[in-house]
Amino acid sequence: MIFGKHINRYYLKNAPILLLGLAALIAVDYFQLIIPELYRMLINGINSGSVLVSGQSAAFTKEVLMQNICLPMIGIVFAMVVGRFLWRICFFGAAIRVETDLRNRMFDHSKNLSQAYYQVNKVGNLMSLYTNDLDTIQECFGEGILMFCDALFLGVLAFLKMWQMDQGLTLLAMIPAAIMLVIGNIMGKVLTRKWEERQQAFSDLSDFAQENFSGIAVIKAFVKELKELMAFRKLNEQNEEANVVYTKFSTLLNMLVTAFVESVICIILGYGGYLVYQGRFNAGQLVEYIGYFSAIVWPIMAISMLIEKTSRGKASLNRISELLDAEIDVADQPGVEELRDAKGGVEFRGLTFRYPDGEYDVLKNVSFAIQPGESVGIVGKTGVGKTTLVDLILRTYNVPDGTLFIDGKDVNQLSIHSVRAACAYVPQDNFLFSDTISNNIAFGLDEADQSEIVRAATLADVNDNIAGFKEGYRTVLGERGVTVSGGQKQRISIARALLKNAPILILDDSVSAVDTRTEKVILQNLRQSRAGKTTILIAHRISTVEQMDKIVYMEDGEVVAVGPHDELYAACADYRRMVDLQRLEDEMGGNGNV
Numbered sequence: 001m002i003f004g005k006h007i008n009r010y011y012l013k014n015a016p017i018l019l020l021g022l023a024a025l026i027a028v029d030y031f032q033l034i035i036p037e038l039y040r041m042l043i044n045g046i047n048s049g050s051v052l053v054s055g056q057s058a059a060f061t062k063e064v065l066m067q068n069i070c071l072p073m074i075g076i077v078f079a080m081v082v083g084r085f086l087w088r089i090c091f092f093g094a095a096i097r098v099e100t101d102l103r104n105r106m107f108d109h110s111k112n113l114s115q116a117y118y119q120v121n122k123v124g125n126l127m128s129l130y131t132n133d134l135d136t137i138q139e140c141f142g143e144g145i146l147m148f149c150d151a152l153f154l155g156v157l158a159f160l161k162m163w164q165m166d167q168g169l170t171l172l173a174m175i176p177a178a179i180m181l182v183i184g185n186i187m188g189k190v191l192t193r194k195w196e197e198r199q200q201a202f203s204d205l206s207d208f209a210q211e212n213f214s215g216i217a218v219i220k221a222f223v224k225e226l227k228e229l230m231a232f233r234k235l236n237e238q239n240e241e242a243n244v245v246y247t248k249f250s251t252l253l254n255m256l257v258t259a260f261v262e263s264v265i266c267i268i269l270g271y272g273g274y275l276v277y278q279g280r281f282n283a284g285q286l287v288e289y290i291g292y293f294s295a296i297v298w299p300i301m302a303i304s305m306l307i308e309k310t311s312r313g314k315a316s317l318n319r320i321s322e323l324l325d326a327e328i329d330v331a332d333q334p335g336v337e338e339l340r341d342a343k344g345g346v347e348f349r350g351l352t353f354r355y356p357d358g359e360y361d362v363l364k365n366v367s368f369a370i371q372p373g374e375s376v377g378i379v380g381k382t383g384v385g386k387t388t389l390v391d392l393i394l395r396t397y398n399v400p401d402g403t404l405f406i407d408g409k410d411v412n413q414l415s416i417h418s419v420r421a422a423c424a425y426v427p428q429d430n431f432l433f434s435d436t437i438s439n440n441i442a443f444g445l446d447e448a449d450q451s452e453i454v455r456a457a458t459l460a461d462v463n464d465n466i467a468g469f470k471e472g473y474r475t476v477l478g479e480r481g482v483t484v485s486g487g488q489k490q491r492i493s494i495a496r497a498l499l500k501n502a503p504i505l506i507l508d509d510s511v512s513a514v515d516t517r518t519e520k521v522i523l524q525n526l527r528q529s530r531a532g533k534t535t536i537l538i539a540h541r542i543s544t545v546e547q548m549d550k551i552v553y554m555e556d557g558e559v560v561a562v563g564p565h566d567e568l569y570a571a572c573a574d575y576r577r578m579v580d581l582q583r584l585e586d587e588m589g590g591n592g593n594v
């Protein structure tokens, strides 16, 4: 049985069904302990020819055998079958519901966590929480309740029966149990640690496998299959080692329990036989006593299994709690208002930004404004902070108060949801879902007409490509959209953002994978379809953005100059140098990327 902040509520929530299961379990335990009495009656009846029926001595006849032993036995067996079925349904059914609910809570929390969390916690590790660790919790919840309650009721009832029959023999038999409990407690702690190590080893293995499958193209291109295989084997061996160590400890615990059971049997046979020899017990009573002890064996085993399961459950719950307790660091401040009817104005006022785990300021004292409806290009060398700048508009990270304004309102005073809803985004890493092209394009809307989807695809100049696919817009893309080319992927992502038709459109290096003609078509379509709406386009090539209303030129985290292309070319020497360099490279046939 496991307890903890994130699991306690389920005991209360499932209380009625758990209580029903508990009643069935107690009934089964009660019936089970009648069986040794029937053994006694049978043996004593055979030995002496008479039996005690309701406290009265009676001759051991066929009728007595049938009515007082066989029929009750059939009734007991039937009641036990029904009872066992009932408690299984109740306990294990509740455990499955706990697992489902916990999984929902985990997913709900996961999607609210910031990107910073996902940079530290890898996908493989997270997936093992959703599979291995949740399985363990489910097992520990259902079987844990069963083992705990069964050990308690059957153990206590059987112990009382044994105690009533002979206190000396029972005390003697219970000495190994006391030793066992102490050892079990110590081993439980060791097992928790070993299970944590085992789960971590499995997570590392999952991480590695997941990353390898995602990066299979790079591995093959660099002919690194063997190196990766060796690294995988090493992790697999570490996983095996952690499993073996855990199994050794859990086997040791089982062996100790078995040793205890065997030693008690020796005591009962030895001392019980001596009692029969002395005439304090008859043969039937000794068999009855052994019957009670047989009944107590399972609770004793259950205690050892409970220790093991609880140890595993605790370790898995610790790992899951780390996820559920992870702070949602990018969250609405109290009393934020909704951004309604966004116009698309964006203003940075002296914004300095450093990543949560960063060691230096990525953006330094950035100040400039984008008027509603303006088209703005952001250019600068690689790594100067262009993506960071647009990520902040989307509130991917927290910004200091009074440094970023949308439609004149401090972004920290607006709900994150409403700010993001006012933006459409084409990220540098064009992620597509394993779904149809139609659904990928329509992702940003709850409902979209096929004609709107086709229009967005046409504006992104990808309609002809899609029409060329056998299944057209119903073509299902593979994981991460691998069945389409890089340029097609980029344009499907642009179509997805265009269909949203948001007041602010952000494109991060989104036409880098298309040829010059396609780039021109897309930019022309953007100008027409986005007229009157704010569009921010990050680019490496000046030719991509030179037609825009305004260009923001960045260097080393700072905004060096802002203005239309001609103005910047005339006024900013660094910008002019960059433009001239790109033109020269174009003339010489280079790609001109800075």
Ligand SMILES: Nc1ncnc2c1ncn2[C@@H]1O[C@H](COP(=O)(O)OP(=O)(O)OP(=O)(O)O)[C@@H](O)[C@H]1O
Residues within 6 Å of the ligand: 119, 355, 356, 357, 358, 362, 381, 382, 383, 384, 385, 386, 387, 388, 389, 428
């Ligand atoms: N999550 C992060 N944590 C810490 N540092 C980061 C993070 N993301 C980016 N950086 C750093 O911030 C700086 C700016 O990165 P950014 O991606 O904004 O540059 P960029 O101008 O968009 O580059 P590119 O043109 O190559 O896309 C880089 O030095 C980068 O290493």
